Amino acid sequence: MNLKTLARKLQLSQTTVSRALNGYPEVSEATRRRVEEAAREHNYRPNSRAKGLATGRAMVIGHVIPASTQHEMLNPVFGDFVAGASRAYATYGYDMMFTRVDDGDEEQIYHALAAKGSVDGVILQGPRVNDVRIPLLNRIGLPFIVHGRSSGIEENYCWVDVNNKRSFQRATEFLIDLGHKRIALINGLEDMDFAHRRREGYVEALKTAGIEPDPTLMRSAEMTEVYGHHETRAMLKMEEPPTAILAASMISAIGVRRAIDEAGLTLARDVSVITHDDDLSYLRNGSDVPIFTATRSSVQQAGEILSRMLIEKIEQPDAPNRNHMLEAELVVGRSTGPAPETRR
Amino acid sequence: MNLKTLARKLQLSQTTVSRALNGYPEVSEATRRRVEEAAREHNYRPNSRAKGLATGRAMVIGHVIPASTQHEMLNPVFGDFVAGASRAYATYGYDMMFTRVDDGDEEQIYHALAAKGSVDGVILQGPRVNDVRIPLLNRIGLPFIVHGRSSGIEENYCWVDVNNKRSFQRATEFLIDLGHKRIALINGLEDMDFAHRRREGYVEALKTAGIEPDPTLMRSAEMTEVYGHHETRAMLKMEEPPTAILAASMISAIGVRRAIDEAGLTLARDVSVITHDDDLSYLRNGSDVPIFTATRSSVQQAGEILSRMLIEKIEQPDAPNRNHMLEAELVVGRSTGPAPETRR
DNA sequence: GGCGCTTTCCAAAGCGCTTTGGATTTCCCT
DNA sequence: AGGGAAATCCAAAGCGCTTTGGAAAGCGCC
Known part of the structure; x- marks a missing residue:
C-alpha cells in the first residue's frame, strides 16, 4: 500500500x-x-526511503563502532548506553543505526555516512586523547555529540561526560583518609580520554597528600575480568604490595576480587578496593549494601541525555554547542577499610 | 556531490x-x-535513500529490541552478539538498525518495519516459548531469522540455536557423576525458550539418574549478578542445601560465587558450580585454566552465522529455510569437585 | 451580483538514484 | 564497401514521498 x-x-x-x-x-x-x-x-x-528523499532527513542517528580494538561494542557498558539512548530516540521518532568500522577506516566511514545521507547525526563513543574524529566531523559538518571529551582538542563541540578526574581524585582521597599509602590504579586503556582523566585525578590526589606516585602500581589495559585478576595477582606478589586498589570498572573489579580471594586475603580488611560503577542493569553493585565502594554514574542515563541533546542539535543546527557534566557519586560499600598498618 | x-x-x-x-x-x-x-x-x-528507493532494497538489517522487559539490550550478551553480526554485515555491505519496542507494541513494530521498507530483514532475538512473533513475521512476509528457537511453534522458520537442552543435560550428568544429588538450577526466565530447554535437559538428567527433581532447588529470573547471589544465599540456608549449582550465565555465576564466599564455603570443595558461558570478550572464563566449569558456546560466533544466513535468505528469498545447531562444549574448570558426602 | 477572503483540494515538480529501450559509433568479416 | 555484431553511451521513466503554486468552492459583505 x-x-x-x-x-x-x-x-x-x-x-x-x-x-x-x-x-x-x-x-x-x-x-x-x-x-x-x-x-x-x-x-x-x-515508505521511509521515499520520505527521506523528499524531506532530506533520514530520521536515523548513527553510531560508529570501532571493531578491531573492540572496546565499544563488546564492553558491557555498550548495551546500557544504547538502551538509554534508544529511549530518547523512540520518543522523537528516530531509529538508530550502527556501522562497524575497522581501525584506520574511520575517516572514510564518517565521510561516507555524511555523503550517503544515511544518518542525520552521529554519536561519537569512546573518545581518545586528541581524538582526530572531532575536527574531522566538524570539517564534514555532520552533526555529532561526544560521549566523553577529548583532552588536547581545542575545537568547539558538544559533549556529555562524567567528571572522571574529580571522581577518581575523590576516591583516592577517600583511601588516603583511611590511611592507605600504597594505592594501585588498574586503569582502562590510557589513550582513552576517560582513563587519562582518571589517572590525572588519582595522581593529583596522591601528590596533594605528599605521596609520590609509583609507576609500578599503575596499570592500563582493556577492562576485562581477566585483566583485573592478572594485574592484581601480580601486584600482590610485589615486595611492597598495594593495600588499596582503584579499579576502572565493575568487571575488572570482579577480577581484582578474585585475585584477592585466591591470595587468601580478605577484601576490605587486607586490601581495599574502589571501582568505577557504570550502574549496569545486569551487574548492579549489590542490592541493598553495595558490594564495592564505588564512584557511580549511570551510563544509561548518560545515553539518554546524550541522544536527546543530539536530536536537539539536529533540529536546531544553529544553536550553540551545549555540554553536560555528570558528577559521579561516591557510594561506600563493603570493599574498603582502614589500611592494615593503621589498624595495629 | x-x-x-x-x-x-x-x-x-x-x-x-x-x-x-x-x-x-x-x-x-x-x-x-x-x-x-x-x-x-x-x-x-x-545517496542511500535514493538508491534504496530505486532498487527497492534498504541494505539494512533490523534488530527489534524489547525495552520494558529489558533482557536483550542490557544483557551483556547483546554486545557480543551484535559484534559478531556486524562482522557479517560489514562484509556484505549492510548496516544494522535497532528499533526499540515497548511491550505489547511488537506486532505494530514489525508491521511498521515491513510497510516502511526501512529494513530488508530482521533478526529475532530472545525467542520465548510459543513466540507469536514467528507466525506474525511469516504472515507479514518480512525475511527473518531467529536466534534460538521457540518450543511450541510448528511453523517453518530459519534459526540458529545452541543445543541448550543437551548441554545442560550433560552438565547435570557431569555433576551426578561426581556424586552430587542435591543439584540446584539457577535458570534464566523460563518463558524464554533457551531457559525452558535448559530446564528440560536438567530435569531429564536427574530423572534418568533416579533423582527426583526438587522444585525448591529450581529458580528462574533475569540473569543478573544480584539474582545469582540472592538465590544462592537463600538456598545455602536450606536444611538440605545443594552441593552443586547450575547457573545460567557467567554474570549470575559470579553472584553465586560471591554468595558461596560469604557463607564461608569454598567453591568446588563445598559447593560445585557449572555455568553457561557465552564466551563474552569482557568476561572470559579465566585465561588459561577456566574459572568455572562451563558449557561454552560463543555468542559472537552465533551472531556472525545468524546474520550471514539472514543475508543469504534476503538475497535468495525462495531458498528453503535453513537451520543451524551449535553444540556447546563442556569445559572443566576449577569450580567443580566431588560431592562432599562422597569425599568422606 | 461581484469582490475579496478563507477553506479545501489538486497537478506537477523535484528529491537522487537505477534501469529500460534505443541510439550511435566502432569493429570485423565477407 | 556494406552489413551485422559488439561496444559504448544516452534520454527519460520511475521508485514513493513532500511541497510549491494555484485553482475551485464557499462565505460574508458592501
Whole structure:
C-alpha cells in the first residue's frame, strides 16, 4: 500500500492524503479523520526511503563502532548506553543505526555516512586523547555529540561526560583518609580520554597528600575480568604490595576480587578496593549494601541525555554547542577499610 | 556531490556514471577508471535513500529490541552478539538498525518495519516459548531469522540455536557423576525458550539418574549478578542445601560465587558450580585454566552465522529455510569437585 | 451580483538514484 | 564497401514521498 493507491481509494489527491497524515492545517478535520481511518485500515505507512528523499532527513542517528580494538561494542557498558539512548530516540521518532568500522577506516566511514545521507547525526563513543574524529566531523559538518571529551582538542563541540578526574581524585582521597599509602590504579586503556582523566585525578590526589606516585602500581589495559585478576595477582606478589586498589570498572573489579580471594586475603580488611560503577542493569553493585565502594554514574542515563541533546542539535543546527557534566557519586560499600598498618 | 553534477563534470550521462560505479559491463574500462577516479576525488557516494528507493532494497538489517522487559539490550550478551553480526554485515555491505519496542507494541513494530521498507530483514532475538512473533513475521512476509528457537511453534522458520537442552543435560550428568544429588538450577526466565530447554535437559538428567527433581532447588529470573547471589544465599540456608549449582550465565555465576564466599564455603570443595558461558570478550572464563566449569558456546560466533544466513535468505528469498545447531562444549574448570558426602 | 477572503483540494515538480529501450559509433568479416 | 555484431553511451521513466503554486468552492459583505 502506497500513497498513490491510498489516495485513489479515497478519491483524494496524494497531496491531501499526505497533508492529512502529517498534520498540516490545510485539510478539514472530516477528511483528516477519513484519511487516518483508511490508513490504519490498510496498514499504510509512508515508505521511509521515499520520505527521506523528499524531506532530506533520514530520521536515523548513527553510531560508529570501532571493531578491531573492540572496546565499544563488546564492553558491557555498550548495551546500557544504547538502551538509554534508544529511549530518547523512540520518543522523537528516530531509529538508530550502527556501522562497524575497522581501525584506520574511520575517516572514510564518517565521510561516507555524511555523503550517503544515511544518518542525520552521529554519536561519537569512546573518545581518545586528541581524538582526530572531532575536527574531522566538524570539517564534514555532520552533526555529532561526544560521549566523553577529548583532552588536547581545542575545537568547539558538544559533549556529555562524567567528571572522571574529580571522581577518581575523590576516591583516592577517600583511601588516603583511611590511611592507605600504597594505592594501585588498574586503569582502562590510557589513550582513552576517560582513563587519562582518571589517572590525572588519582595522581593529583596522591601528590596533594605528599605521596609520590609509583609507576609500578599503575596499570592500563582493556577492562576485562581477566585483566583485573592478572594485574592484581601480580601486584600482590610485589615486595611492597598495594593495600588499596582503584579499579576502572565493575568487571575488572570482579577480577581484582578474585585475585584477592585466591591470595587468601580478605577484601576490605587486607586490601581495599574502589571501582568505577557504570550502574549496569545486569551487574548492579549489590542490592541493598553495595558490594564495592564505588564512584557511580549511570551510563544509561548518560545515553539518554546524550541522544536527546543530539536530536536537539539536529533540529536546531544553529544553536550553540551545549555540554553536560555528570558528577559521579561516591557510594561506600563493603570493599574498603582502614589500611592494615593503621589498624595495629 | 550527487550523480547529476558528477556526470556533468565528467561530460557523461548519469546512466554511464551509475553503471561505471556499479560494475556493469556496458562501460569501457577506460571510462570506468575515469569515473571512479572522479568519484574518489569528489568524495562521491550515492545517496542511500535514493538508491534504496530505486532498487527497492534498504541494505539494512533490523534488530527489534524489547525495552520494558529489558533482557536483550542490557544483557551483556547483546554486545557480543551484535559484534559478531556486524562482522557479517560489514562484509556484505549492510548496516544494522535497532528499533526499540515497548511491550505489547511488537506486532505494530514489525508491521511498521515491513510497510516502511526501512529494513530488508530482521533478526529475532530472545525467542520465548510459543513466540507469536514467528507466525506474525511469516504472515507479514518480512525475511527473518531467529536466534534460538521457540518450543511450541510448528511453523517453518530459519534459526540458529545452541543445543541448550543437551548441554545442560550433560552438565547435570557431569555433576551426578561426581556424586552430587542435591543439584540446584539457577535458570534464566523460563518463558524464554533457551531457559525452558535448559530446564528440560536438567530435569531429564536427574530423572534418568533416579533423582527426583526438587522444585525448591529450581529458580528462574533475569540473569543478573544480584539474582545469582540472592538465590544462592537463600538456598545455602536450606536444611538440605545443594552441593552443586547450575547457573545460567557467567554474570549470575559470579553472584553465586560471591554468595558461596560469604557463607564461608569454598567453591568446588563445598559447593560445585557449572555455568553457561557465552564466551563474552569482557568476561572470559579465566585465561588459561577456566574459572568455572562451563558449557561454552560463543555468542559472537552465533551472531556472525545468524546474520550471514539472514543475508543469504534476503538475497535468495525462495531458498528453503535453513537451520543451524551449535553444540556447546563442556569445559572443566576449577569450580567443580566431588560431592562432599562422597569425599568422606 | 461581484469582490475579496478563507477553506479545501489538486497537478506537477523535484528529491537522487537505477534501469529500460534505443541510439550511435566502432569493429570485423565477407 | 556494406552489413551485422559488439561496444559504448544516452534520454527519460520511475521508485514513493513532500511541497510549491494555484485553482475551485464557499462565505460574508458592501
